[in-house]
Each structure stands twice: as structure tokens, then as C-alpha cells.
Amino acid sequence: MPLATVNPATGETLRTFDALDAEEVERRLGAAEAAFRTHRTTSFAERARLLRAAADLLEADEREIAEVMTTEMGKPVTQARAEAAKCVKAMRWYADHAEGLLADEEPAEADVKDSGASRAFVRYRPLGPVLAVMPWNFPLWQVIRFAAPALMAGNVGLLKHASNVPQTALYLEELFRRAGYPEGCFQTLLIGSKEVEGVLRDPRVVAATLTGSEPAGRSVAAVAGDEIKKTVLELGGSDPFVVMPSADLDRAAEVAVTARVQNNGQSCIAAKRFIVHTDVYDAFAQRFTAAMKALKVGDPMDEETQVGPVASERGRADLEELVEDAVEHGATVLCGGERPDGPGWYYPPTVLADITPGMRVHHEETFGPVATLYRAADLDEAVAIANDSPFGLSSNVWTREEADVDRFVRDLEAGAVYVNGMTASHPAFPFGGIKRSGYGRELSGHGIREFCNITAVWQGA
Helix, strand or coil: CCCEEEECCCCEEEEECCCCCHHHHHHHHHHHHHHHHHHCCCCHHHHHHHHHHHHHHHHHCHHHHHHHHHHHHCCCHHHHHHHHHHHHHHHHHHHHHHHHHCCCECCCHHHHHHCCCCEEEEEEEECCEEEEECCCCCCCHHHHHHHHHHHHHCCEEEEECCCCCHHHHHHHHHHHHHCCCCCCCEEECCCCHHHHHHHHHCCCCCEEEEECCHHHHHHHHHHHHHHCCEEEEECCCCEEEEECCCCCHHHHHHHHHHHHHHHHHCCCCCEEEEEEECCCHHHHHHHHHHHHHCCCECCCCCCCCCECCCCCHHHHHHHHHHHHHHHHCCCEEEECCCCCCCCCCCCCCEEEECCCCCCHHHHCCCCCCEEEEEEECCHHHHHHHHHCCCEECCCEEECCCHHHHHHHHHHCCCCCCEECCCCCCCCCCCECCEECCEECCECHHHHHHCCEEEEEEEECC
């Protein structure tokens, strides 16, 4: 895949970039190793000062970088600005909280005495240069949610971004440089996917984090496993959105639309499978379908646009194939389902009903504005449908019954359960999944400790 900015609203190639040659990659790996030797010794106060400076710059750049993101991957520009603001929030949160999250941990006094120590504690120490392989769908946020905790922990970052967002990737390197970070603390590697293995196998790279597709995750995990290097993987998702009889149907349907089409439907944590109790199925389906049909699809630079194009021609073709397969196997199209005429890679908000396990859409992730509707006879069947997926990233449950909440929290196979609200990521809460959605956690204290050497310190009398 070329390193290029291709506007998904028009299909026009706007800029192309040369990949780094082997000599430049080697120079940058050396710079990362050298930067780590110094950065690891800096105080939390100094790290926080630098991260706050980067946050201030990003806040000032919000409108400019939002337009770059929209041009490169097609999200509505209003959502792009919100993404930039979210990054600023996360950077400041880690600047404020990292020292406390990584403070030495003291075991119970009785355990220290039992071990024969005069003193014992646990210290979180940085690991070194970490390779981040990042996707195009949230081209700023995905990187910042790795970079902010990693840099605050004393690590340094090497970014291999998606090939279709090179301008955003270069902006991120420049952002940290402008903030005053020493050379080598955060670098962008404009390389193709075939070059990732060589970088990951380099002994100067100590760990990797990847957000992306299941095949990409398998590839990186296999190489890292062979090298015995730590990885964190956040892969696909096909999140259930369960609606029970006691739910506020108007609110549930309203949030369901946003949950499905946020970022033009291209979000791992977007709700994709809508599992509705039979007692309220018809009422919910009517509300949900009407609202999906009413969405404004158009130019993502238009402030009124709610759904823009998907990011690539291949991405739209994948959606079409899933919808066509479902229809061939008996699915009912309640709205959408047909490619519009005109330039760009647009696909309409689509709702499919009468889904069965024999359809590809039942087991595969729909990365675009396509929703599937399921009818559940009771809570047991709702849980069974929700868990009948290879993915386990997040989940959404709508009910006013505490007994329902307890059951869903106990039984849903997912990294998060959101009750009467839409799944979202927040710096204070751990983020990640199970099953084929990956392993490890980002954000919160759990995320910042993923790339730390958790060191036991024991002192004798």
C-alpha cells in the first residue's frame, strides 16, 4: 500500500511520501536507544512539563489537524475536532496522574517481616523503545493513548502509522519535537507493513503495541513471541447492544444510532449487533431504522454532515460483500444496502434484520455504517447471542432492572460493559478486550503499567 493521502470523499490522491530507507530507519533506532538512556532518568515533573506543552500545542492546532484527519480518512470534521480535544484531555490526565499511578507499592508489614526483609517494595521502571503499530480510523487518538502513558513512564516511542494517514503521522512526531522532547523520544517511521518485522526484531526495540485488524495482530504477536517481547493488542470488535423491556426505548434508539455510525461506523468499539428483547423489538426497530435513514450523509468537511465516506475503496467493497451475503442467505434490508452514485467511497447507513448464524455478517466485523438486528426471547437468549462472536471488546446493555445488570456484568464476554450508555474510552478507565479482540489494556493505571518493568525490591537487615 503506498504512503499517500487519498481523499476518500473524492478518491483523489493528494500527496505521496517516500518510505524511509534502511539507513534512516537504522539512524532512528539508534536515536531511540540513546534517547531512552536519558529520558528514563528524568523526573515525573519534567515528563509532565513536556507532555503538558505538547497538549497545549495540540489544543492550539485543533482545527488544522482536524482538517488533515478528515482529508486523509474521511471522518466528519466535527468529530475530528472532538478527537483532537480528547487527546488533549488524555495528555493532561496522564501528566497529572502518572506519578501516583507508578508510585512505589509497599507490601503489608507482616509480609515484609515474614520474608525476612527490613524493607521491601515494588517499583515500576520503564522498559525502553516501544514500537506502536497504529490504525487510520482514529489517527490521532490511537497514538496519543499509547504515547502519553508511555512517555510519562519513561519509555520512548516509535510510530509505524497506517499508510493512508502519513500527514497525521508526521504531525505527531513534529508535535512532540515542538513541545521540547529531546531527539529520539518520539519518532515516526514512514515504512511499509513489510518492514515492521525487521524493526520489531531489532534488539533495541523492547516491546510493541498494535491497534488494528486481527491478521495484523497475529503477525505482530507471532514475531514478538518469537523474540520474547511484550505486546499489547487491541484488535477488532463486534460489540453487542442489548435492549431489554425496561429500557428507555427513545433514548436507547437515539444512542444506538450514534453508537453504530460514529466515525462513519469505522470503530472497533462501535455497537454493531443490536439484540432486542422480543417484547420491545418492533418498537425499537422502527425508531432505530427511521433515525438511521434520517442521517445526513455527505462531504465530511461540511459541519452538518453526520456520516462521511468509508476510508478506502476496499473497505466499501468489504461492506458490500457482507451485506450481499446476508441478503442471499435471507436477511431483510430495513434501510440502505445500496452503493450511491458519484465520487468517493460512500456507503449508506444500513440496517439488516433476520440475521442467522449462517451469514458472514453474524461472525465478521462490519467496519462501516451497517447494523444487524436480532430478536431475543429472554435474557438468556440475549446473552447467548451476544457471546456468539469471536470478538470480545466491549458491550452495551439497556435496562432499568438491577438483576439484569448483575447478570450481564457476570456473563457477557467482553472487556467492558456499559449500562444505559454508549461505549467510549476515557483515560481513567482500562480499555481492551478478550478473545480475538486482543489482550492487554490501554489507558488508566493498567495501561501505563503494561510497558513497565514491575520490579520487586528486597532489602535485608
